[in-house]
Amino acid sequence: MPKTSTSIINIICQCGQNITRYKKKKKGRLVRMYIDGILEDKCNLFLNKKFENGESVHCPSCNKKIGHIDMSKANLALKVNQGWIKKIIT
Ligand SMILES: [Zn+2]
16 A cells, blocks of 8 residues: 655744645655645635746745745646745644
């Protein structure tokens, strides 16, 4: 049987702003955050929004770039800007 490694994580910005609660399906570093995996959109940044490919998303508190929208795959995703995340709490 294949192993599943779904985990629920809270993603916190370097400024301390709690951004999302997210259902992460793969192990390892968070590179892409799929919009349909977002359970709680703490700052109304992602859900029920219309995005354009390559659009930047910024932290509402410190304006640091969180990442950019990547529509290259079937599911809408945010390509996460490495170094932005302060911590991930599981
Ligand atoms: Zn921030």
